Amino acid sequence: xxxxLLNKISExxxxxxxxxxxxxxxxxxxxxxxxxxxxxxxxxxxxETCDKVVVSVFVNPIQFCPGEDFDKYPRTIxxxxxxxxxxxxDIVFAPNAKEMYGENSRLSNTELTFVCPPYNFVDCMCGKxxxxxxxxxATVVLKLFNIVKxxxxxxxxxxxxxxxxxxxxxxxxxxxxxxxxxPIVREDDGxxxxxxxxxxxxxxxxxxxTVSKALFYIKELYDKGVTDTSILFDSAISxxxxxxxxxxxxxxxxxxxxxxxxxxxxxxxxxxxxxGKTRLIDNIIL
Amino acid sequence: xxxxLLNKISExxxxxxxxxxxxxxxxxxxxxxxxxxxxxxxxxxxxETCDKVVVSVFVNPIQFCPGEDFDKYPRTIxxxxxxxxxxxxDIVFAPNAKEMYGENSRLSNTELTFVCPPYNFVDCMCGKxxxxxxxxxATVVLKLFNIVKxxxxxxxxxxxxxxxxxxxxxxxxxxxxxxxxxPIVREDDGxxxxxxxxxxxxxxxxxxxTVSKALFYIKELYDKGVTDTSILFDSAISxxxxxxxxxxxxxxxxxxxxxxxxxxxxxxxxxxxxxGKTRLIDNIIL
Numbered sequence: 263x264x265x266x267l268l269n270k271i272s273e274x275x276x277x278x279x280x281x282x283x284x285x286x287x288x289x290x291x292x293x294x295x296x297x298x299x300x301x302x303x304x305x306x307x308x309x310e311t312c313d314k315v316v317v318s319v320f321v322n323p324i325q326f327c328p329g330e331d332f333d334k335y336p337r338t339i340x341x342x343x344x345x346x347x348x349x350x351x352d353i354v355f356a357p358n359a360k361e362m363y364g365e366n367s368r369l370s371n372t373e374l375t376f377v378c379p380p381y382n383f384v385d386c387m388c389g390k391x392x393x394x395x396x397x398x399x400a401t402v403v404l405k406l407f408n409i410v411k412x413x414x415x416x417x418x419x420x421x422x423x424x425x426x427x428x429x430x431x432x433x434x435x436x437x438x439x440x441x442x443x444x445p446i447v448r449e450d451d452g453x454x455x456x457x458x459x460x461x462x463x464x465x466x467x468x469x470x471x472t473v474s475k476a477l478f479y480i481k482e483l484y485d486k487g488v489t490d491t492s493i494l495f496d497s498a499i500s501x502x503x504x505x506x507x508x509x510x511x512x513x514x515x516x517x518x519x520x521x522x523x524x525x526x527x528x529x530x531x532x533x534x535x536x537x538g539k540t541r542l543i544d545n546i547i548l
Numbered sequence: 549x550x551x552x553l554l555n556k557i558s559e560x561x562x563x564x565x566x567x568x569x570x571x572x573x574x575x576x577x578x579x580x581x582x583x584x585x586x587x588x589x590x591x592x593x594x595x596e597t598c599d600k601v602v603v604s605v606f607v608n609p610i611q612f613c614p615g616e617d618f619d620k621y622p623r624t625i626x627x628x629x630x631x632x633x634x635x636x637x638d639i640v641f642a643p644n645a646k647e648m649y650g651e652n653s654r655l656s657n658t659e660l661t662f663v664c665p666p667y668n669f670v671d672c673m674c675g676k677x678x679x680x681x682x683x684x685x686a687t688v689v690l691k692l693f694n695i696v697k698x699x700x701x702x703x704x705x706x707x708x709x710x711x712x713x714x715x716x717x718x719x720x721x722x723x724x725x726x727x728x729x730x731p732i733v734r735e736d737d738g739x740x741x742x743x744x745x746x747x748x749x750x751x752x753x754x755x756x757x758t759v760s761k762a763l764f765y766i767k768e769l770y771d772k773g774v775t776d777t778s779i780l781f782d783s784a785i786s787x788x789x790x791x792x793x794x795x796x797x798x799x800x801x802x803x804x805x806x807x808x809x810x811x812x813x814x815x816x817x818x819x820x821x822x823x824g825k826t827r828l829i830d831n832i833i834l
Binding site: 271275364371372373374375376377378379380381382400401404405408409430431433434435436437438 | 557561650657658659660661662663664665666667668686687690691694695716717719720721722723724
């Protein structure tokens with residue numbers, strides 16, 4: 263069957279109900295579009311795991327903070343659909359904001375029901391500089407879960423904090439959905455794939471390369487026996503280009519999301535920076 | 549089949565999955581136990597509407613504010629089960645707090661994912677004096693929805709603000725659940741049934757009767773053509789016993805939840821008071 267592009271929630275629900283009645287397992291890959299090889303790896307994993315695969319393409323207004331790049335975020339639905347067709351996706355669900363949030367005059371918590379992940383998971387790392395971001399993410403993901411009713415949902419490990427928050431939501435709200443994390447996909451030179459890489463000038467891209475280099479250096483030192491996070495922090499800093507604006511480097515247990523002082527196996531080392539005006543994140547599991 | 553009492557989420561989910569596979573429709577009546585004729589009317593409606601009926605009995609800690617009556621709230625599970633048996637309920641789901649919220653040391657938004665209804669629905673009426681209450685209600689109700697996966701859920705109209713908030717949540721989060729509101733059930737003398745009526749002394753109960761009397765008087769005046777809410781407000785006040793502590797009298801459109809100045813058909817008149825230390829609510833649709 264060929265890929266169907268649907269814009270209406272009711273159309274998606276109808277098709278999903280048919281699938282459920284036929285006993286098919288359903289996989290969801292939630293995206294904001296501008297699909298790249300990172301998304302493709304999620305979709306491939308979904309195809310391996312599930313009978314039917316839905317890719318949602320929705321630039322979610324409620325997860326952007328004031329002054330962020332909502333308006334200029336790349337929108338490439340024709341190309342996204344083509345990629346989904348090549349990968350054998352069953353449904354591309356691409357609603358607009360009105361379809362998702364109705365006629366509400368303000369897409370805020372004065373008028374809409376929000377899902378609010380716990381402060382301990384939100385008030386740190388990316389959440390510090392993006393207040394409300396993860397409320398917006400959790401809310402739209404829960405809506406997509408309720409629309410698509412997936413058995414499995416696929417999330418990139420690059421957004422590590424998002425991954426923790428979604429897993430926590432699934433547990434706390436008793437959802438019957440298995441969250442499958444998928445490894446970061448990188449360019450040959452190490453840059454983690456991101457739809458926002460398209461914003462980078464040649465110079466900014468060159469500088470941004472020092473982010474993954476810093477992470478690889480942390481891994482190299484850890485493999486040599488260095489476990490003190492303050493040493494690893496300083497070593498990473500020494501690698502970052504001087505034009506890179508550091509937001510954070512954090513070391514957290516990849517299972518519990520707790521901060522660690524001594525790195526051990528399964529520790530996440532995560533970085534957020536700005537290269538020029540573009541905010542980038544990357545991480546590595548030690 | 550006789551009524552089964554289950555304490556474990558996994559047991560409930562297993563049974564529900566069997567029902568779903570057999571094509572049964574499922575109704576949920578969420579309660580905090582201490583079942584009375586008001587609850588019974590919800591259960592009867594559920595039995596009329598659905599193939600299978602689940603009654604949840606859970607005194608939900610996260611919807612009680614500090615200093616409220618969580619500890620002394622009546623717990624009468626044996627009697628609740630008996631009532632459910634008589635009414636032909638299929639499952640009584642009575643989890644404890646650990647089963648619902650896990651081993652978290654604090655049942656707060658630092659550690660748990662919450663559902664937060666919109667401020668416009670929360671920051672008024674009962675929400676004013678009970679900060680966080682409706683977050684706790686929405687969160688536990690969504691959890692119950694995800695566990696029981698009902699096609700229909702039944703809520704008493706006495707908690708009118710709760711009913712609005714749950715309907716809003718269902719809409720905002722794209723849940724496939726029909727919310728059925730059920731009329732208030734009263735004692736012969738007019739007192740709205742509530743598990744909290746058991747707290748009332750004879751004197752306090754007598755004073756509390758003036759709450760429903762005030763509402764009936766509002767209705768009487770409206771039926772005679774009085775639509776000005778300030779007149780109706782003052783008239784209601786004149787009926788309330790002087791020992792009743794008024795929290796609010798509000799007039800809202802029963803469809804949109806918007807405040808009205810001129811009463812029309814389908815306006816909700818709602819009162820909250822304290823009689824002694826016991827907080828009571830009541831309302832009437834004009």
